[in-house]
Amino acid sequence: MSALVTLNNGLKMPLIGLGCWKIPNKVCAEQVYDAIKLGYRLFDGATDYGNEAEVGQGIKKAIDDKIVTRADLFIVSKLWNSFHRPEHVRLNVKKNLEDLGLDYVDLYYIHFPIAFKFVPIEERYPPSFYSGIKEEAQGIIATERVGLADTYHAMEALVDEGLIKSIGISNYNGGLVQDVLNYCRIKPVALQIEHHPYLTQAHLVEYCKLNQIQIVAYSSFGPQSYVELKSEVAIETVPLFEHPTVKKIASAHGSDISTSQVLLRWATQQGVAIIPKSSKKERLLANLKVDETLTLTDDELKEINNLNKNLRFNQPWEWMNMKFPIFD
Ligand SMILES: NC(=O)c1ccc[n+]([C@@H]2O[C@H](COP(=O)([O-])OP(=O)(O)OC[C@H]3O[C@@H](n4cnc5c(N)ncnc54)[C@H](OP(=O)(O)O)[C@@H]3O)[C@@H](O)[C@H]2O)c1
Numbered sequence: 599m600s601a602l603v604t605l606n607n608g609l610k611m612p613l614i615g616l617g618c619w620k621i622p623n624k625v626c627a628e629q630v631y632d633a634i635k636l637g638y639r640l641f642d643g644a645t646d647y648g649n650e651a652e653v654g655q656g657i658k659k660a661i662d663d664k665i666v667t668r669a670d671l672f673i674v675s676k677l678w679n680s681f682h683r684p685e686h687v688r689l690n691v692k693k694n695l696e697d698l699g700l701d702y703v704d705l706y707y708i709h710f711p712i713a714f715k716f717v718p719i720e721e722r723y724p725p726s727f728y729s730g731i732k733e734e735a736q737g738i739i740a741t742e743r744v745g746l747a748d749t750y751h752a753m754e755a756l757v758d759e760g761l762i763k764s765i766g767i768s769n770y771n772g773g774l775v776q777d778v779l780n781y782c783r784i785k786p787v788a789l790q791i792e793h794h795p796y797l798t799q800a801h802l803v804e805y806c807k808l809n810q811i812q813i814v815a816y817s818s819f820g821p822q823s824y825v826e827l828k829s830e831v832a833i834e835t836v837p838l839f840e841h842p843t844v845k846k847i848a849s850a851h852g853s854d855i856s857t858s859q860v861l862l863r864w865a866t867q868q869g870v871a872i873i874p875k876s877s878k879k880e881r882l883l884a885n886l887k888v889d890e891t892l893t894l895t896d897d898e899l900k901e902i903n904n905l906n907k908n909l910r911f912n913q914p915w916e917w918m919n920m921k922f923p924i925f926d
Contacts, residue, residue: 599637600886601869605787606810607764609704610677611672613866615640617816617875619647625877630656632879633719635664637886642790642814642873643688643698644709645724650697672704675752676768680725682713682744684752691761693719706756707790708749708767711774712922715740720842727920734816735922746774746864747781754784766790767813769912769924772802779809792912793870794820795838795905803870814871817912818861823875824911832911843905847898855892864889864902889912 616633618626618641626649630641632845634656643653659674660666675698675878681690690704707875717725729740750848767778768790789806793799793815803813817823823831838844839857848857858874858881865872866889874885884891894902914920 599639599864601841603812603869605764605812607787608767608784609764609787610873611705611812612640612724612861613871614638614888615642615672615674615873616653616882617877618643618649618653620650620823621647621875623649623652625651627655627659629877629879629882631659633882633886634660634671636882639666639670640672640880642673642674642816643694644707645678645681645694646709646726648695648724650675654700655658656777659915667914668700674705674766676766677749678714678718678724679710679712680714680729680742682708682742682746682749683716684744684748684755686716687749687752688756688761689719691756692730693723694803695765696763703762704901705764705766705788706753706762707768707788708753708770709873709915710769710924711746711767712748712836712924713742713744713749715742716877726750726917727918737915737919739922744851746777749779749783749869750778752784753909754782762792764788764839771925772805773805775802775809775811786811788814788871790814790816792817793865794818795841795844795864796835796909798903800903800906803868807869812871813869814873815865816873818865818872818874820859821911824917827917829911829913829917831909831916832875832912835911837911839895841905843901847894847901851892851897856884859884859888859892860894860902863871863892863894864899867894867899879922 645695691903715729
C-alpha cells in the first residue's frame, strides 16, 4: 500500500492511486482487481471515463474474494460538466454509485469549472462533449446558466446525505479556489490539476498547501496521455520519458530506475498525490512502489522544477476543437 495523507476533514487518502481514464472497458475490471491485489487502494474514476461499471466489477470481485473490505478502499468519482444544476448533481452521483455498485464514494470532484447544458442520462451517458446542438461540429457547446457556488452547495448536500465523504475540485485556478473558500460550508479536501515538470504550477500548489487543500496530480507523465488523443502539442513535445535531464537523473540512481519513476517521485516528494494510469498489469507495481524505490536529492528536485514551461496538454480546445478557454 502507498503512504496515506490526512485530508482536512480527517479522512486518510492514499498518496498513490490508479487513474482510470482511458483504461479500456474490456480490461478495466481485471486491471482494478489486479491493482487491489498488488496494494492499490485509491481508484480515480469519473462519469466521463465511461468505465465505472467495470471499475465496480473489479472492486466487487476483490471484496467478494476477501482481499479488501469497502472501508479499505478510497473510491473517487467526478461530476460531469452537464450535471452542474443542483438538481442534477444528485442525479449524477446516484448514477455513479449505481454503476460502481457502491453506497458512497470517498471523494467526489467537480471535474471542470464549466457548466454544459444538461443531457438526460437516457439520451447519452456519459455525455462527453455533447450538448445536443447542431453547432457542436464547430466546437460550440450549449451551456447551462448555473453558477459554481450553486453546484458546490449541492455537493455539500451530498456530504450531509452520506453519498459522498469529501468534496474535491478539479481544473480550478487560484482565483476559483479562493472563491470556493469564501462560500463553502464544507471545505474542499483536494484540488486535482494537471501537474508534471512541464507544468509545475508552483504558486497554486503552495497556495493550496497553505489552505490545507491536498494537491492531486493528473497526467504526471505530461504529453504521454495526449499523444493517443492526437494532440499536436503533445506529439511535438519532447516526451518527459525521453527528456535528457530526467534520463540523467534516472541513470544516476541505477540501471533499474526508470524515467517514469523519477517523474512520479518528483511529485510525491513534494507531498503531491499521484494517480498514474496504466492498462498494463506489469506497470502497476512500479508505479505504486515508487516511494520505496527512489529518493531524489534537493538538487535533482530543483533541476526538474526548472523544466517548467507552463505547457498544458489537457486543453480540450486543442484536441477536441471545443470552444471553451477553460484555462486562459
Ligand atoms: N481531472 C481531470 O480533468 C483529469 C484529466 C486527466 C487525467 N485525470 C486523471 O489522472 C489520471 C492520470 O492521468 P493520465 O491518464 O492523463 O496520464 P498519465 O498517468 O500521466 O499517463 C498515462 C500514460 O502513461 C503510460 N504509462 C503508465 N505507467 C507507465 C510506466 N511506468 N512507464 C511508461 N509508461 C507508463 C500509460 O500507458 P499504458 O496504459 O499502456 O501503461 C498511458 O499511456 C487519469 O487516468 C485520470 O484518472 C484527470
